[in-house]
Amino acid sequence: MTAPRAHRAAPDHTHPDHVPLLTALSALADPVRLRLVRELAGSADWDRACGSFDVPVGKAALSHHFATLRAAGLVEQRDAGPKRLNRLRRAEFDARFPGLLDLVLRAEP
Amino acid sequence: MTAPRAHRAAPDHTHPDHVPLLTALSALADPVRLRLVRELAGSADWDRACGSFDVPVGKAALSHHFATLRAAGLVEQRDAGPKRLNRLRRAEFDARFPGLLDLVLRAEP
Numbered sequence: 552m553t554a555p556r557a558h559r560a561a562p563d564h565t566h567p568d569h570v571p572l573l574t575a576l577s578a579l580a581d582p583v584r585l586r587l588v589r590e591l592a593g594s595a596d597w598d599r600a601c602g603s604f605d606v607p608v609g610k611a612a613l614s615h616h617f618a619t620l621r622a623a624g625l626v627e628q629r630d631a632g633p634k635r636l637n638r639l640r641r642a643e644f645d646a647r648f649p650g651l652l653d654l655v656l657r658a659e660p
Numbered sequence: 661m662t663a664p665r666a667h668r669a670a671p672d673h674t675h676p677d678h679v680p681l682l683t684a685l686s687a688l689a690d691p692v693r694l695r696l697v698r699e700l701a702g703s704a705d706w707d708r709a710c711g712s713f714d715v716p717v718g719k720a721a722l723s724h725h726f727a728t729l730r731a732a733g734l735v736e737q738r739d740a741g742p743k744r745l746n747r748l749r750r751a752e753f754d755a756r757f758p759g760l761l762d763l764v765l766r767a768e769p
Binding site: 572573576577579580581582585648649650651653654655 | 685764
């Protein structure tokens with residue numbers, strides 16, 4: 552019997568309350584991250600694994616984009632077996648930056 | 661009598677109605693431009709010449725920042741003698757991206 556494969560470290564998160572405005576704006580000012588946020592907004596919490604998004608970037612770049620979204624208080628992640636699942640921190644982010652998510656979810660790219 | 665010195669070309673402008681969301685977010689996701697926008701918001705239209713802002717950048721960089729703000733539909737400029745005067749396009753920008761200016765003018769850096 553082999554030992555279970557070690558999981559990668561759990562992801563670091565930043566609560567929206569501790570996110571500077573410039574960090575939030577920069578995180579959203581990118582077409583790939585905007586797409587991720589919009590797809591998450593259309594999905595139930597924890598429904599989407601990182602690999603399930605329709606974005607034209609490789610695995611390393613995607614991982615970087617998710618790190619940026621976590622650091623901006625936009626996304627929370629947890630590992631479930633081999634999958635890393637995501638949810639949009641909609642309520643917390645709205646409380647910190649009222650109207651910003653509504654705007655980016657409403658407007659065209 | 662010498663001929664009057666030729667003026668530089670009048671600046672190009674983009675109306676907010678034609679500005680993509682990502683362009684608007686990128687324009688605001690910069691500390692120098694955020695400062696320019698905030699100082700303009702606290703000044704009357706056409707009151708502020710480009711050289712009157714308290715930002716830690718040189719003339720060429722400042723000129724580039726203003727070009728970015730014009731392209732994002734945030735700032736309108738006109739030349740008056742040797743000065744280039746500015747106004748924040750608050751109403752037009754608000755109509756295109758409701759709440760975004762309010763948010764960046766309200767939040768801390």
